[in-house]
Structures are given as C-alpha cells and as structure tokens.
Amino acid sequence: MGKVDTEGPPPTKVVPDVTSTDELSATEKGDAALQILRQSGGLQQPLDSERSRRLLRRIDYHIMPLICVVYFLQYLDKIAISYGSVTGLKTSAHLVGNQFNWVASIFFFGQLGFEFPTIRLLQMFPLAKYVSVNVTIWGIILACFSACKSYGSLLACRFLLGMAEAAIVPAWVVFTSQWYRKEESAFRVGIWFSMCGWAQLLGGCFAYGVATHVGGDVHASLKGWQVIFLVLGLLTVVVGILFFFLLPDSPAVARFLSDQEKAEHVERLRGNEQGIGSQTFKWDQFREALTDINTWLYAFWIFAANIPNSIATSFGNILVTGMGYSKVDSLLLVTPLGAYEIVVLVGVTYVAMKTQQRLWCCIATHIPSIVGGILMAATGKASALVGYYLSGGIPIGWTTILGLQASNVAGSTKKITVTAIGTIAYTVGNIISPQTFQAKDAPRYLPAKISIVILYFLCTVDLYLIRLVYVYRNKKRDAEAAQRAPDYVPEKNHEFLDLTDIQNPEFRYSL
Template structure:
C-alpha cells in the first residue's frame, strides 16, 4: 500500500498550482532534517568544500574495503598455482566448485542482507560482516581437503554478499546523480587495483615459498595475511563510516543538513526503515529490474570464469608460474583506467549507457584475440587478456544505474537484492565454462564469453531506450498547463514510478 499524504494546494504569484506535502506516513528521515533549509541554493564554493570533505572521509574507506574484498575472493586463484590444489588433492573440477560455491553462498545471503541493510544501521551491519569474513578467510589456512575448503568458501561468500549493495546505498546517500557514476567507478575500480597488488603480493609469497623461507606452505601464509588485514579494515570501517549523513561525526550539524539538502534533486532520499510491500511488487513488475538482472547474470558468467581462471589462463599462453603471477598485474591497471575513464565520460556527457556499450566492445575485441590468435602468438593473446577485462566497466555502468535510477528505499533494496542474486548466478555458472578437456585454448568458454558480451550490448541498449522514453514522457507531463507541481516530495520515499519529477540517468 502506498504512503498516505496530507496535502495543501497553494498558488504562486503567477497562479501556478503547487501541492505542498504537510505530513506523510513512512517519510524519509531526510525530510525532517532539511525542513529548515528546504529548497535553499547552496553556495558553489561551500558545496565544493562539502563534497571534498565527503570524498576524503567516505571514499577511502570504501576503496580499501572493496580492494580487500576482491583480494579475498580471488585469493584462491593465486593459491591455485602456489600448491593448494596439490596439498588438498583437488581435481580441476573440484577447484571449479570452490569458485562456484562462493557465489552459491552469495546468492543465499543476498536477500537477507539487503533486508538487513534497510532495517539495521547500514555501516555497522557492513562492518560486522567484513570482520567476520576476515576471520573465515584466515581459517582457509587450516583446511586439509576439498570438504574443508568448500565450507570456508561458502561462509566467505555468505558474508561478502553484503558489501556491494551496502556501498551502492552509501553512494546514493552522499552523492548527486551526476556524481554517482564517477564515485561508483572509483571504489569499484579498486577491484582492479587489488588485481595489481594481489599479483605482486602473491608473487612475493610464492618466491619466498620456493626459497623455503616459510615454516608453513606459502598459500597458508597468504590466507593468514589477507585475513588479518581484512579484520583490521573491518574495525576501521566500524569506527569511521557513518550510517547516514545524519550521524556523520566528521561533519558539523549544519554540514549534515546541507549534505542531505544537496542531494534533494536525486528524488530518492537517504533511506527509510519501514519495509513497504507495494514497493516490492513494483520492483518485481518493473521491466528495468529484469533488464538490470539479465545484464548482471550474463556479464558475470564471463567474470566468474576469468577471475577464477586468469592465472591458469595466462599460464596456458606459455608463461612460467612466477611470470603468470606478475603478468596478471597489468590487467588490473587496464581495468582501473577503463573504469575511471568510461564512468567519468558517462557522467561528463550524460551518456552512461553509451559509454558502457563502448567498454563492452573493447572487452569483446580482447576475447576475440585470445580465442582466435594462434597459440604461438602468446604476447598477442596476453594483450587480448588485458583488453578483455574492460568488459567489467560495462557491469559497473549498469550497477551505477541501479543506484541512480531506482527510488524508494524498499524498492531499491529489492532491486539490489535481485541484481546481486543474478550476479551470483552468473559467477556460479562462469567457472563451469572452463573445462579441463578444453585446455589449453578453452575455446568453448571464450566463444561463450563473446556471445554473452553481444547479449549485454543489446540489453544495455534496451535500458537506454526505456529510460530515455520515460524521461521524455515525464517532460511532456510536467510541461502541460494542467500539471500540478508538488513541493517537499523529494524525501517522501516515493518510488521512481510514483514521482513524476524523478529523472532517469541514461
């Protein structure tokens, strides 16, 4: 059932009618906080100072945590060529299942964690999950067989399911729509930075392990090291990340109000703790929800295979174990540059979907080079590997669209949950496309990736078409002389379909 509003109708000096919301059931907390400054134009210099302060206090926390979550997730790939497969007596099929079980648990955890993110303090729930998964990761060092590894990978996926939707909500709480793509690109690109640092860290551990410098196998030292860092970052997140702008200790009371007023034009508020079932229904009936989900599933089938097998894939080009670890690093640098470039261009020129399609085309070129070049062109195939990673920027574009284009706290949590269920399903399937009988070229897996990138391009083009059409229709409605403008509606926790003033990013 939609929220019940009490309204008054007033006329301005030109006789234009305005609906003024005087009370509402289930109102967003921001509506009350900004009552005294509603509609105030922020001084540009003051706004820039405020954004810089938010960036310096919020973004580093998200970047470091997102970097370590990716390192923790793909640490199995580094360990795969450091002896974990041999010492735990794993077949290639069992190794594939260790990658898939992570995303099966991720899928299981997604709906409960998104419900918790709406109902519980956002930062505290996220921090506790980070601390716990750090402990689980460290326990990987104690495993001795396939069953033990399956258990720790399951709980790791269950706990990591929290971080991406949480950071999407944090970004939409603090930033305007035309800032969200770039900020999402910054913290999400730390996945790629993790690939760079992870390659160097794993190379160092592998080298010392080969020299006999450790009392225990090098892969165990790697998991203990990463687990300890993760728990420490979780504690820092618990201390320094606020649950919302309303309780940000790094801002003055006046700055907190201005931080919320600044995002009024988003028409999506900063969160509402009341769970509204009509918004769940709307989310499930909105075609954009399913286009977002189909994109996530298709894109992550590619990702699931590449992230789990990238070291094995590079080794298959003809490089040594240590070289394979080092050659993974430039792939991360390529992704960092591509993500920041395409997301910045999307915000700069207000063409986020077009920039996502361009990123997918670059990724397709890379896949074709790996797949079609003869095996003796190992440098050319390695360049193809670097280029193929750019497809991830397309995913980040769509992920940022979910944050920018979905309004209503319950609807947003529902769409995020569905999106990451699809994300988990794709990553669950991805490792299974790499089969031992297809080594060393893995042609079926690469052909599947090319086909899925084509599907993603069509999907993103449809998202672009639908959002642009909805904006045109709303412009027509609001330009009509019969249109009655509503004031104080921005923080009433209405959905994007309810609020005619809402505009989609395309």
C-alpha cells in the same frame, strides 16, 4: 495493499514544514532527510555553488577512502583462491578433476542463499555497522583458509565467505545514493569499483613475492598459499573493526557534518528525487521492483557478464598458464589486466560524468572487450594475452549498472530489492562461470572463450535496451508535464517522501 499506479501521481499528501503530529508521522513514513530538515530548521542561507563544492570535497575526504579500501579487500579476498591455485593449494588439499571448479563456484552459492536475508538486515540495522560486522567475519573466515587441507574444508570456508560478502554490493549502492548527486555518482562508482583493478594489480605482485620467497623455501613452516590467506584475512579483520568506528551509517548521523551541513547536504540531494533512505520496508515498492522491466534488464547484464568472470578471478592464472607461460610468471602477467581496468573505469566514468552520457560511453567501451574475447579464442600466446587484457574493459558495464541502480532507482525498499536481484544474478553467473572451464578443455578452454565473445555482445545490446526504456519514460513524463496547468506546483518536500522512480512524476532518469 493495492496495486501501484506506475505512471500516475502518487497518493501522498503535501508535507509542509515538519512540525505537527501528522507531519511527524509523515516524516517517519518518508525519508530520513525529512528528519534532518526538521532538526536543523532548514537552510540558514541559500546553498551556493562554492559551498556545495566545499561540502562535496568534505564528503569525498571522509567517505570515499573507507568504501574504497573495503571494496579493494572484498575483491582481493575473492581472487585469493586463484593465487592459491598456482602456489600449492590444489596439491595440499588433494584436489582432482573439476573439484577446484566447485571450490570456486560454492562461494556464490553462499552469497546467493544469504542475499535476500541480508537486504532486510541492511534496512533493519545501521548500515555501516552491519557491513563492518560482515567484513570482520569474512576476514576471520579467510584466515581460516590457511588451515584447510581437504576438499570438504575448502568448500565449507568458501560457502561461509560468500555469505559474509553478500551485503557488500547492495550496501555500496546505498552508500553512493546517500552521499552523491546523480551527476556525481557514476564517477564515484567508477572510483570504488576500480579497486578491483588495484586488487588485481597489487594482489598479483603480493602473490608473486610470496611464491618466489616462501614457495621456494622447503623449510618454511607455512606454504605460499597459506601465507596469502592468513595475511589477507587478518588485514581484513583489522579494516572491518576500523570501519565500524569510522564510517557513519548515514548523513543523518555523520559526526564530521554539522547540523547546518547536514541540511545543506539534503538540499544538494534534492535533485536526486530520492532522499537518503528509510528503514521502513514497503511491500508495494518490493512488488514494483519485481515488475519493473529495468530490474530484469539490469539483472540480465549482470548475469551474462559474470559468466566469463572467472578469467579475472578464480581461473585467471590458470588461463594465462594455458597460453604457454609458467605458473610463477602468471602471477605477474595477470597484473596488467588490473592496470587496464583501472584506466578504463576511472577514465570512462569521468568522461561519462562530464558528458552525462554514461550508457553511450559504456557501450563504446564494450567493443574492445569483444575484440579481446575474439583474440583469446582465435590466437595464441602474446596475442591471446593482449586479448585477455582487453577483456578488462567489461567491468565498466558493471559500474554503469551499479551507478544506474544508485541514481535511477528511487524508493528505499525498491532500491535495495533491485540491487539484491542484481547481486543474485551476479552470484548465479559466477556459479556457472568456473563450470565453463572444464578440465577436458585444458589448456586452451576454447568453448569457454567462444562463450565469452557471445556474452559480451549480448551485454552490449542489453545496455542499449536500458537506454531506450529511459528515453521513452523521460519523454512520456516531459509530455505529461507540458499538459499540466500553468499554476501547477509540485508537492512540498516530495523528494523526501521515499517514493519510487515510477511513483514520482517529477523523477527523470539519467542517461
């Protein structure tokens, strides 16, 4: 297949009402939205703002709770290893030296190894069904942690857990782009990503309860860390099974929407210039994803921001105990980090939705996180703890990147590839992350804290560069549009031909 023309008009034909054999072929090669329009016969009446709002509320009611619950469990299951570290896991498994660091890191080796296979499987199989199977499998694996009594068994379970969770972030980006318009997606990503904060908040309270009631009972048949893994694992299995039956794979098969509402939904998404998805893998889109500078700017932010990520996941409790607090108290003291994260994620993404300036909002929110990193490195106890909480603002950048991947990356294969590359950057950053907390640097871990400040600064600069690229491309396309003939008319249904953001000259990037 030839090289993709990065800024010229796409070599596609006009798609009128989809009825003929040739047009049906175009439907198969294009987006699933074309199939919806063909089956429904299009809108019976124009879509007004009130009907659009009513449809949006209906989608929020049926979709958001499900994807929020699963993302909540995904993060809670990931940080369970941190709770285990202060409730007896290290002693029971006879971990010494930096072995706990490798138990934390190997999760991301599993995620890294399975990331590219999973992006193909996400396109091949019904999206929600594939994810639900993965959720159920990771719940079973998590429950198996309660039987781990050695370094080797912990490594094996963490590796398998990473493989099972590899599908989540790419799938959630696709879900968001399937169901929401560009101006709606940032706030919705903020909502489901804020589940990380809720997991930090509620998970810490749960672990504290287990530590004080089970951990203090010498006659208990299960230790505190075993109870944590068993309860969370079994809960995840139940949610995975429910997810299989409750969440539709795409708007095209959503039982809670009538045929006319599906057509209305397609019209709502027309302005996204990217439809609702295609199961056809396109090599030209794959190559374009690899050569687009934004792919690597996204990836750099994700990589750099996740190197310090252990302060919230596997090393959160250890870091707080190093500030001079007890192990049991650390289970509660980490919870305000989650509360601050919730406020920042929901509040800032809401402001970004209203102002349509998500990148400026995100850059502004990074500044307190840089200050927090400095406080952790330069001060002790109470001041360092405040700095630890301020670092909870950095995930706003992660939600911004995910939102940009949902709204500013078009083309089904390109979107899933860009998201997978970002997830690989995420896993590599998280593999490195625990290794920055070397046992010889305990209890302050000063080198790790200094690296946090530097990385947060670089992340902020990266966001500014992403915005510069968007502004440049939008201005260039606006200038090209101004030079077109007055009678120029865009191709009919070009929004649903599964074109990439670069192939489609009508596409404009959200800032």
